[in-house]
Amino acid sequence: MxxxxxxxxxxxxxxxxxxxxxxxxxxxxxxxxxxxxxxxxxxxxxxxxxxxxxxxxxxxxxxxxxxxxxxxxxxxxxxxxxxxxxxxxxxxxxxxxxxxxxxxxxxxxxxxxxxxxxxxxxxxxxxxxxxxxxxxxxxxxxxxxxxxxxxxxxxxxxxxxxxxxxxxxxxxxxxxxxxxxxSIDHGGSHNDADSEGVTLxxxxxxxxxxxAASAEELAEHELVLNGLDKDAKGTCIWRQVPVEATENPAQN
Missing domain, CATH: 3.30.420.10 (Ribonuclease H-like superfamily/Ribonuclease H)
Structure with a gap:
């Protein structure tokens, strides 16, 4: 490829x-x-x-x-x-x-x-x-x-x-x-070659x-989350801390 x-x-x-x-x-x-x-x-x-x-x-x-x-x-x-x-x-x-x-x-x-x-x-x-x-x-x-x-x-x-x-x-x-x-040749060469043998x-x-997100982008993101909070009638899942991060911090 x-x-x-x-x-x-x-x-x-x-x-x-x-x-x-x-x-x-x-x-x-x-x-x-x-x-x-x-x-x-x-x-x-x-x-x-x-x-x-x-x-x-x-x-x-x-x-x-x-x-x-x-x-x-x-x-x-x-x-x-x-x-x-x-x-x-x-x-x-x-x-x-x-x-x-x-x-x-x-x-x-x-x-x-x-x-x-x-x-x-x-x-x-x-x-x-x-x-x-x-x-x-x-x-x-x-x-x-x-x-x-x-x-x-x-x-x-x-x-x-x-x-x-x-x-x-x-x-x-x-x-x-x-x-x-x-299509890497593992025969020891440091360069690769195409199907016609031309070195690449x-x-x-x-x-x-x-x-980094700009202040405008962060503000827009906050508006989206506020809308989701309103729809969920509480804290939307995007704002929630993952369970494993709070209950089992040592686990990968």
């Missing part, structure tokens, strides 16, 4: 949904994207909550915590469609377990008489497929990969599309750092850019 040209624009994408199956009417409720150019986070992110016009299944709600009441005043997918298309147009899109997200996005496009989603982008990189090739027989969920690469996800008590995209971007950079190919130079380590 050949890595993409590092000069290409890449978009790391994740969605949250009302359930597991778009064929039975489940819808997208959140889209989060982060942009990578030359293997660097640019800060040009795309994040929208979406009114799915239906309730989330109980299992899905436990995963993302986005209530029907919270989403009721958010734009419908049709209202963010053109903005999303403009953002992802021509990009190489990175997704963990791509068939899931692509199935939902294709379904949303089809409802609007468009599609498929892949027609707007240059290609898809599925990090789950890559991880299975690199670590066969091991757990390769996003959480497992964060643990494997030492990427902190301690603040992730629930799934969120933007947060998961940011974590996946770090995982992707860690997975592909210094490699031009996943290893890339230098990329500098990791960490962007």
């Amino acid at each position: 050949r890595l993409q040209n590092t000069g290409d624009r890449m978009v790391v994408l994740d969605t949250e949904t009302t359930g597991l199956n778009p064929r039975t009417g489940d819808r997208v409720i959140e889209i989060g994207c982060v942009e990578l150019i030359n293997r660097r986070l640019t800060g040009n992110n795309f994040h929208r909550y979406i009114n799915p016009e239906r309730d989330s299944e109980e299992g899905a709600l436990a995963v993302h915590g986005l209530t029907t009441a919270f989403l009721s005043d958010k734009p419908k997918f049709a209202e963010i469609f053109e903005e999303l298309r403009e953002y992802i147009r021509g990009a190489q899109v990175i997704i963990h377990n791509a068939p899931f997200d692509l199935g939902f996005l294709d379904a949303e496009y089809k409802l609007l008489g468009h599609g498929p989603f892949s027609s707007d982008i240059s290609g898809v990189i599925d990090t789950l497929v890559q991880a299975k090739e690199m670590y066969p027989g091991k757990r390769n969920s996003l959480d497992a990969l964060c643990d494997r690469y030492g990427i902190s996800n301690a603040h992730r008590t629930l799934h969120g599309a933007l947060l998961d995209s940011e974590l996946l971007a770090e995982v992707y950079l860690a997975m592909t750092r210094g490699q031009n190919s996943f 130079e290893l890339l230098p380590l990329a500098e990791i850019t960490v962007r």
Whole structure:
């Protein structure tokens, strides 16, 4: 498997949904994207909550915590469609377990008489497929990969599309750092070669850019949490300290 040209624009994408199956009417409720150019986070992110016009299944709600009441005043997918298309147009899109997200996005496009989603982008990189090739027989969920690469996800008590995209971007950079190919020859050479025997130079380590949330972003986040508190008639799960952190601090 050949890595993409590092000069290409890449978009790391994740969605949250009302359930597991778009064929039975489940819808997208959140889209989060982060942009990578030359293997660097640019800060040009795309994040929208979406009114799915239906309730989330109980299992899905436990995963993302986005209530029907919270989403009721958010734009419908049709209202963010053109903005999303403009953002992802021509990009190489990175997704963990791509068939899931692509199935939902294709379904949303089809409802609007468009599609498929892949027609707007240059290609898809599925990090789950890559991880299975690199670590066969091991757990390769996003959480497992964060643990494997030492990427902190301690603040992730629930799934969120933007947060998961940011974590996946770090995982992707860690997975592909210094490699031009996943077909590594273990015969002792320090460089890799393609299928025609042409030597490929290893890339230098990329500098990791960490962007702290701005005061405006923190204030917006607080407003979202306040809305969830109101819907939950108490403290929403996003503000709750994980049980293991309070009862068993020594356990990993």
